[in-house]
Amino acid sequence: MPAIPPADLEAARSATDCALAVTQAAAARLASGTDLDEHQVVAYDLAHAAAAVRTAQAALVYGASGPEEAALACVFVADALAELAGRVVGREEAWGVDPDWLAPARAFLATWRRPETLAALCGVEGDRHLDPDFELVRDTFRRFAEEQLAPRAEHIHRANADIPEEIIAGLAELGALGLSIPEEYGGFASGGEHDYLGMVVATEELSKASLGAGGSLITRPEILARALLAGGTEEQKRTWLPKLASGEVMPAVAVTEPDYGSDVARITTSATPVEGGFRINGVKTWCTFAARADVLMLLARTDPDRSKAHRGLSLFIVEKPRGDGKGFVFTQDPLAQGFSGGPGRMEGRPIDTLGYRGMHSYEIAFEDWFVPADHLIGGEAGLGRGFYLQMAGFENGRLQTAARALGVMQAAYEAAMAYAANRVVFGHPILDYQLTRAKLTRMAALIQMSRQLAYEVARLMAKGEGSLEASMAKAYVCRAAEWVTREAMQLHGGMGYAEEYPVSRYFVDARVLSIFEGADETLALKVVARRLVEQAAGG
Template sequence: MYELSDDEAEIVALVREFVDREVKPVARELEHANTYPRDLIEAMKQMGVFGLAIPQPWGEAAVSTPCYAAITEELSRGWMSLAGAMGGHTVVAKLLLTYGTRAQQDRWLPRLATGEVRATMALTEPGGGSDLQALRTTARRENTDDGEQYVVSGTKTWISNARHAGLVALLCRTDPGAQPAHRGISILLIEPGPGFTVSRDLPKLGYKGVESCELSFQDYRTPVASLLGESEGEGFAQMMRGLEIGRIQVAARALGVGQAALEDSLRYAQERESFGKPIWQHQSIGNYLADMATQLTAARQLVAYAARCYEAGRADLEAGMAKLFASETAMKIALDAVRIHGGYGYSTEFDVERYFRDAPLMIVGEGTNEIQRTVIARQLIARDRGARG
């Protein structure tokens, strides 16, 4: 389980109460209508959810990574889209805390902490997918009457919260000729403006309510001070560190979906009878429940371990393992929940069909699980070589 202080446990309990009282009664209707959950987002702002990663003097008080994971799981248990609404936001906050200049921190972090400004990150491109070093969005320097600026051109896709974000951490190429390629990649902190277009919302199987968009940049201009940190060419390494908390967050989202599916299955298996007894007493259904609970508990332990590793330092290997295992576990549990519910599991009048549609996002999001396995293997080899000198 997560290792939390008394204060953190109280925060998680508050979020759990919010989910049960405010989210679950409306999630199905909002999700089916693909309606942006404005009132729920406002409530999350009031609760301080968007400032969980931001310490004083810019925020109230940052929570530990295990606490952040536990809160993410609770939100996702109610409706995974709500956890998605604060995922990229937290990554950007962490990037600012770790790499931003003091001027960038002072400008953005207080407003990110309250949710006055929502943030997202723009990485994926139509032709690149998980190969971030192959990105084609460029930012060239140009002297103007208003001072030196970056002029950005390119396209991004699958950008969550793009229509509601006031700050975008844009991964782009500032030196197209750099070798190796990652040395020419930087992060720009940009705002909506002329030349920056949110072109369309992408239709999705699940993850409804929160938009995922295509972005286009055509001679978009932003001051040189928009560069995250002090030096160009550091964006790839910066974003890789940012994605560690992102993958822990996605893993925790998967836990929430799995927990919701398990809870619904436990309740249904006790209420539904066949052949004169509750269906949980049939061995096949009982076995499903036993496996679901065991696998979910194992996944939660791995996520908690990755969160502790992140607190202690770098967690690229552990975050990848947690994201891989938790997302695959959530997918299996969601399918088993459909099996347990039988025909009702296929009905839109029951939430398990939503869990089954939401679960695949965690498999392909924040780096596909195929990429995760590659990353894990490389880290294993690197650590083994390091251990052997």
């Protein structure tokens, strides 16, 4: 086996600085233009390149922990720089860089992209370097995942079954549904680093066993809880947050509409004032977990003047009965509900999906569905603030989605490693072959550095910072999960395409991660690139 070269973190740092200079030049070039949408290709690539650079910076910090960590950091930085080169070559003018921009890093690349170096590092994953408290969190959720989720995950996926109630109850008992809810409202959030980092660690371990029934399940209360904390009345917080933390009430989100996905400001579902509350009319789609949910966090237009865009939207807590995964139709009895008018109707149609099963997504049609006035989040002061409250709810969801991607990636990597060690081709386990070993090394480096980025973003968010970094992490890590699960599936050969092995589930589950919680293109163009350009312009 070839010797592993000594890691040179200073050379890796110089290479990272080289990449950073390229992204800064591109942001400055775009800032000098008039319309970012006229340069979407470069803006999109810039967003992902900047996210890779930010991950490389986290990798350099991690690399100082030991020789294995340093070697993985060098592998990651070299891969990130090579990927950046692929984005820039032939577009140097658009990026605002010299054609020889890569020259200072060529020696570093020649060492850390050598196939022999990558093959020699196969099996090195690196320690996570978590504090004991977070290791305890990890162990707790890993045990639950192994004992309760893993045995059920394949059945839920193949049968598109509902998530068993005992899983929901078990996670509630562990306190997993109250990780983002303050202690004063019945949750476990103390307002420090533990809240965010603990959520990342727990989410990864649960997602490793099952994306839908594990990691995504504990994120259900998150968006509504944070919207309530951002703008709910004190009575609303006291009423709803303890129920969310205990699992007594499970929520779903109803924001997207058939014609308006990321363009939330143009939604048309209306909430019309009537005696005692509002009548909801319209159609929402991609309402994940909506059948099982007890309430929907619904964004609706309370001001019919559509020129007001997002300023005319308000956020509601919409109560509903529980249904099952095959769809539902509910009606309201006006007399029983204590309001005047005809009966309200809510119909949910399930949307079949490639993966992410168990959660179930729905298109929901509302016809005169009555919502009491005290279910308008923020009360009278919440009128027209729905968009902002919803965004407050979504912000941390991006970091959580990165953590979900980590769990899926780790599961795929471990499956690929185990299969490669046992599968014999041409007289040798495929783990003996250079190509297999190089792929597995690149997977391990990508996973570990994505994890370290998520940890760093969690610490930033605990200090009230890191909004841009959370968006970068979501964009970058979710795309990484697609590559890792694809390669893990490929290493299984024909069996990777069969449902006999869970790696096919990891592959189809990973694909959704770049779509929800902010579609990749919208997140890259409208959030990450736009903010980078604003920074370059001095904003």
